[in-house]
Amino acid sequence: xxxxxxxxxxxxxxxxxxxxxxxxxxxxxxxxxxxxxxxxxxxxxxxxxxxxxxxxxxxxxxxxxxxxxxxxxxxxxxxxxxxxxxxxxxxxxxxxxxxxxxxxxxxxxxxxxxxxxxxxxxxxxxxxxxxxxxxxxxx
Amino acid sequence: xxxxxxxxxxxxxxxxxxxxxxxxxxxxxxxxxxxxxxxxxxxxxxxxxxxxxxxxxxxxxxxxxxxxxxxxxxxxxxxxxxxxxxxxxxxxxxxxxxxxxxxxxxxxxxxxxxxxxxxxxxxxxxxxxxxxxxxxxxxxxxxxxxx
Numbered sequence: 188x189x190x191x192x193x194x195x196x197x198x199x200x201x202x203x204x205x206x207x208x209x210x211x212x213x214x215x216x217x218x219x220x221x222x223x224x225x226x227x228x229x230x231x232x233x234x235x236x237x238x239x240x241x242x243x244x245x246x247x248x249x250x251x252x253x254x255x256x257x258x259x260x261x262x263x264x265x266x267x268x269x270x271x272x273x274x275x276x277x278x279x280x281x282x283x284x285x286x287x288x289x290x291x292x293x294x295x296x297x298x299x300x301x302x303x304x305x306x307x308x309x310x311x312x313x314x315x316x317x318x319x320x321x322x323x324x325x326x
Numbered sequence: 327x328x329x330x331x332x333x334x335x336x337x338x339x340x341x342x343x344x345x346x347x348x349x350x351x352x353x354x355x356x357x358x359x360x361x362x363x364x365x366x367x368x369x370x371x372x373x374x375x376x377x378x379x380x381x382x383x384x385x386x387x388x389x390x391x392x393x394x395x396x397x398x399x400x401x402x403x404x405x406x407x408x409x410x411x412x413x414x415x416x417x418x419x420x421x422x423x424x425x426x427x428x429x430x431x432x433x434x435x436x437x438x439x440x441x442x443x444x445x446x447x448x449x450x451x452x453x454x455x456x457x458x459x460x461x462x463x464x465x466x467x468x469x470x471x472x473x
Contacts, residue, residue: 221355238406271414
């Protein structure tokens with residue numbers, strides 16, 4: 188990984204976006220087991236229907252983990268100061284989630300050079316699912 | 327309605343370990359192909375002392391509590407009505423496979439919108455490691471839908 192420098196980063200710079208494979212029931216089963224989030228609403232269609240949903244739906248934290256990959260593709264993880272998201276809409280089966288982000292601010296705080304990133308996930312129709320923000324420290 | 331007297335309530339403290347097998351399984355589940363998250367040699371070559379705990383995995387470890395539904399049980403929330411509203415992490419120190427992590431969650435706010443059709447519970451969790459160093463702070467917003 189080439190070390191990114193604060194001085195070479197500009198407001199408006201975009202992180203290299205990627206699209207995850209469409210969400211399948213298998214994706215959700217794997218995430219259920221690996222994450223320890225065993226809420227049946229994500230994997231058991233009978234439970235989901237009883238809860239008033241049409242079908243199972245993706246864990247919000249799966250998409251947050253995809254966005255986390257976008258961040259650690261851009262900087263080493265130890266550069267992350269903060270990372271947060273709002274789950275704006277439900278991610279459904281079949282959604283192919285595109286993760287994107289851009290630099291929105293450069294600033295100094297506590298003697299560190301930092302940049303603020305705006306992050307989103309969207310499905311194939313362009314519907315925004317997650318809106319997030321991260322702050323990373325750069326040399 | 328969720329009883330607002332639980333604002334400020336401290337939930338049970340617990341400790342758990344980040345296991346490397348689980349971290350590899352998590353990498354598979356999220357499509358992570360960067361080898362530093364699955365291969366200890368690659369992690370060390372990149373300057374890490376073990377497999378790193380990835381950015382959102384602290385949330386997963388928080389569900390390893392002896393009673394993962396402690397907050398829902400306390401507040402009488404039905405899991406079928408729960409949605410995840412927001413999740414925030416503030417990072418202070420990297421965590422690695424093999425670390426013992428101590429979680430200290432507490433309820434910091436309870437409020438509702440749309441005349442009670444949606445209720446919100448805000449939980450903040452402090453995470454420290456075996457050396458009593460602050461690793462991260464988590465802020466979770468759980469949404470309960472009544473409509």
